[in-house]
Amino acid sequence: MKRTHLPLNALRVFDAAARHLSFTKAADELAVTPAAVGQQIRALEDTLGVVLFKRMTRNLELTPEAERSLPALRAGFLQFEESVRLLQDGQGSRVLTIAAPRDLTAKYLGARLAVYARSNPDVRFVISAIEGTPDFTQANLDLAIVYGGEPTEEGIHGRTLAVExxxxxxxxxxxxxxxxxxxxxxxxxxxxxxxxxxxxxxxxxxxxxxxxxxxxxxxxxxxxxxxxxxxxxxxTADAYWLIAPTPQWRQAKVRAMVEFLLG
CATH class of the missing domain: 3.40.190.10 (Periplasmic binding protein-like II)
Incomplete structure (x- = not known):
């Protein structure tokens, strides 16, 4: 089965039902109704073409095929969780990477970051010196500050730091x-x-x-x-601009820093 067709939500329901051997208890864990759990399990069985549970009078039993699949399934969920953790660490709220001209860092930005750090002691800054507009595809930057006219690079969004x-x-x-x-x-x-x-x-x-x-x-x-x-x-028509690729403005740490610098 192609990755794009993997029924991930139904597999999560299957894992919960297999641990509890109960649709009712699985529903309590997942905050849904037992009927919804049953529907997901039946849909998964239809999709995979296998029977996952033997419906007994008072309980459920896993079929041998279902029982054999569970270790790999749970290992897969752990890998998903690790992947999400790595993504969050890479753009974690505790590390903010900023590129700015060297003179702006010395005369303005350094002092402002010191003020921000006193209210946000867990944040660590990585500052890069630049001249001109940085290549965000080559540099692992959250935000950059540049001097000049309004940025016109495709995919880059900017806000004026100050009327200069x-x-x-x-x-x-x-x-x-x-x-x-x-x-x-x-x-x-x-x-x-x-x-x-x-x-x-x-x-x-x-x-x-x-x-x-x-x-x-x-x-x-x-x-x-x-x-x-x-x-x-x-x-002057020039100004200092806060710039980043448009999707990065959705990051909470970028929004918080921009609001602080503009405040």
């Missing part, structure tokens, strides 16, 4: 005329160039220049007084 603006920052007391620090998101500046916007913030804090960076990255350092804002924020 660009702020220019410099060290407290630094001259506003300091040269601008260039980074991949702001390559127009002459002179000093660094690898990412987070490093641009740190370089600006050291007094080596000013840097224009996403406000999300600068917020914590501005609040701590390590840097100051120069001028007014500027609008």
């Amino acid at each position: 603006t660009l702020v220019t920052v410099a060290a407290p007391g630094a001259d506003d005329a300091l040269p601008r620090i260039a980074h991949p998101g702001d390559a127009m500046a002459p002179g000093l160039t660094v690898s990412d916007a987070g490093l641009a913030i740190d370089t600006a804090a050291a007094g080596l220049g000013s840097a224009q960076v996403p406000a999300t990255l600068a917020a914590a350092d501005l609040a701590a007084g390590r840097i100051r804002q120069v001028g007014e924020p500027e609008p």
